Amino acid sequence: MENATILLVDDHPALRQGLAQLISLEDNLDVIAQASSGEEGIILALQHKPDLVLLDLNMKQLNGIDTLISLKNADINSKIIIFTVSDNESDVLQAIKFNSDGYLLKDSEPEELIEKIHLALRGEFVISSPLTQIMAKSLRTDSNQTSHLELLTQRELQNLKLIAAGKSNKEIAKKLGITESTVKVHVKNLLKKLGLKSRIEVVLWAVDNKITL
Template sequence: MNLLIADDHTLFIEGLSMLVSRIEDVHIVGDAKNGKQVIELCQSQKVDLILMDLEMPEMGGIEATEIIKRDFPNIKIVAVTMLNDYNTIKKALRSGMDGYVVKNLGISELQNAIETVMNGHIYMSPEITTILALGVAGRKPNQAYVPDLTKREKEVIKLIIDGLTNDTIAEKLFLSPLTVSTHRKNVLSKLNLKNTAMLVKYCGDYPEILF
């Protein structure tokens, strides 16, 4: 099966590619940084499944999905995003997306999502199913939990986003590398994220957590 990854953050593409590489019979045939590139790749090579971010420059994932489903109806598309509000989920599914998962997913859920949509069914992360059900019922989901990050943790995050290593961050903040590593682990735990790529993407989607 030929798979395409669409996301405007290189670190996240690399992280997702590592997960995909652990799934048998799935081959990554390319990656795209925006919806226009996704469409061009679909036109130039055989693509069976796209893991699609929703917010990308030039053309977002929902608009790209509408075009792809019109021109290549057999291609399956799964949204992989940090966006979890009811209206966005509804728009994504109406555009023709076959699945919707959040970016802190692990290898087992990713594999389950791929198998489900390739068998002709819709797949959604459990929390997305809950939000969708509450929205249909006219009920508001509980407000998303925003973890209380310390001032030091926010400083570390900003330097991580800048691409600095633990050693360099330690020098800048006059800390030991071990302390920086501990802050990094605590931040990932508080945000329920699995790696630095997801942290960078999360902060891009929700920059308010740094202020």
């Protein structure tokens, strides 16, 4: 199995070097390129088509969000994680709005960072632990949810718990012995009942309401 490839985009050389050294300790991860700006990051992403991009938020000229938008609009399938010092709620919401695949803080423990990278490569949305409650609070404030768990069928509740555990539709279908199309129907129904708009919101809502397997 080929190693997963990673592009680092950050305007701080020392931080990039430290990240590259940390990631190089993992047998199945390779840093294939480093960029010192958003503009350079876009060029290198198009050239190398990495599996994952670690993208700084606050860069001069082209910032992280604008770079994220450009990368998402480009012809690449890279997972893109915002990697920043900012724990500002509006920054997190912006990153989610423009379809980032994660939002991690630069003061994350090395073990957590590597774990989150692996999870993102598997298709999960990743967020630093300290931000989970902030996001849940934001959802609680903004969504005006009136729906409750008792509105869910037993099958929808099973789907909810598995989504909260980071499972994909394919994994949920296999676990529950149903088709992926049936899973999609259940997910659509539970989103409507809970007043949520995405799987990310489901995960955060589940954390806030202590819904676990």
